Amino acid sequence: MTPPYGLQGKVAVVTGASRGIGLAVAEAFTAAGARVCLTARDADGLRRAAAGLDAVALAGTVADPAHLRRLTGLAMEAYGRIDVVVNNAATNQPYGPLMDADPDRWREAFAVNVEAPLRLVQYAWRAWLREHGGSVVNICTEGATHVGPGLGAYGTSKAALLHLTQQLAGELAPGVRVNSVSPGLVRTEMARFVWEPADGAPTGLPLGRIGDPEDIARAVTWLASDEARWITGTDLLVDGGTRVRAARSQAPSQPGPRPPITYHLPGA
Template identity: 70%
Template sequence: MTSAQARDGAVALVTGASRGIGLAVARSLAESGHRLVLTARAPDALAAAVAALRADGAQAVGCAGGVADSGRAQEGVALALREFGRLDVLVNNAATNAPYGPLMDADLTRWREAFTVNVEAALRLTQLAWRAWMSRHGGTVVNICTEGASHVGPNVGAYGTSKAALLHLTAQLAGELAPLVRVNSVSPGLVRTEMARFVWDGAEERLAASLPLGRIGEPQDVARAVAWLVSDAAEWVTGADLLVDGGTRVRAAAGTTAPHAVHERLRAAATDEA
C-alpha cells in the first residue's frame, strides 16, 4: 500500500464530478482505491463520467442533482451508505462563478445563489456526512476554494467573497470536527476547465509566460493534491489550505533569480567600477 492509498473499502463523495477538476479528483481517488459517489446536475454527462470510470475498473455510482438541493444532497449521502455501506471522504468541488461583474451591478438573488452553492451546500453536505458516518467512524473533507479567494479582482466579487467564506468555513469546521474528521481545502490557480475557459482560451501562451512554473494548471494537478490530503500521508494536516497555482501567488518575485546571467553581469560591472 502506498502512502496515498485509500483505507480498505473507503468511499468518497465528489460533487461536480462529471468533468473538469471534479472528474479528475474522482479518477485520482479511484486510482488510490476509493469507491465513488459522483454528483452533477446534467444526468447524461454524469452517467458518461460514471461509465468511463467503471470502464477503467472503478466502483462508481452517480447521483444527479444540484449541490444546493437539500433533497439531492441527502440522497447522495444515503446512496453512499446504501450502495457501499460507508462514507469516508467528501470533496466539495461543485461551484458557480456567477454573478460576474462589478458588485454595484450585482443582482442580490444571484449573489445569494453564489453563497448557497459555494458555501452553504458544502456545510450541508459536511453535516450530512458527519451525521451519517463520520461522527462515529471519522473521515476527511476537502473543499475546493480558489487562489483568488485571498485577493480582489475585477468582476469576480461574488465568486471571490463566497470562496473566502468557504476558506473560513474550512478552518472553522477543521477545529470543530477534530480529531475525528480532518477538513482542508485546495486553492487552485487557473486550470484548464470549462469554468475557466473564458480566461485561458486564446490567451494561454501569455498566461503561461506570466506564471513562475510556466504553464496553466491541468485538472490532475488539483486532483493529486486532493488525493494526498485525504490520504493517511496527511494524517496530521487539518485546517490547511493547499495552494496549487503554478506560483501565481508568488509571481511578483518571479525571474529575480532565474536569469542568473543578468545579475552576474550587473555584479561583474559593479566590481569592475569599484
C-alpha cells in the same frame, strides 16, 4: 495516474464530478483504491463519468438540500460508508461589478459555494463520519485572499468557504480532518473565459503553464489520504507559482558574476 499513496477501501463523495477538477479527483481516487459516489448537474456527463469509473452517481444541484440528502443516502446504500467528502461544485456567477449584482444570483453563489459544502458535511457526519472519522477537502481558489475584476461574488463566497474549512476543522477534530485546496488558473470549462484567450501564450507563471485538473486532483488525493493524517484546518495553494511571479519579473534571466562575500566573525 496512480498516486504513490492509497485510499484502499475508502468511499468518497465528490461533487461537480462530471468534468474538470471533480472528474479528475474521482479518477485519482479510483486509481488510489477508493470507491466513489458522484454528483453534478450535467446528467449526461455524469452518466459517462460514472460508467468509466464503475461508480454510483446522482444528477442534481448541490444548492438543493434534498438532493444532498439523497446523495448521502445513495453512498450509504451502495457502499455502506462515507470516508471522504470533496466539495468541488461551484458557480462563478454573478460575474461583473458587485454594484450590478442581482441579489438572487448573489444568494445562489453562496448557496452553491458555501451552504452546500456545509450541508453535505452535516449529512455525511450524521451518516458515518461522527462515529468512524474521515476527511473533508473543500475546493477553494487562489483568488479568495485578494480582489479582482468581475469575480467579487465568487471570491467572497470562496473566502467564506476558507473560513468554514477552518471552523469545521476545529469543531470536528480529532476524528474528521477538514482541509482545502486553492487552485490557481486551471484549464477547466468554468475558467475557459480566462484561459482560452491566452492559450498558448506565455503565462508569466514561474512553472511556465496554467494548471490541469490532474494537478489539483493529486493534491486533493494526498490531503484526503492517511498520508496527511496530521494535517487539518489548512489550505493548500496549488497555483503554479502565481503568488511569487512578481519576484520572478525582477530576477535576471541569466546568472551573472556575484560580488565576493565577506564574513565578519565575532571578535575578529
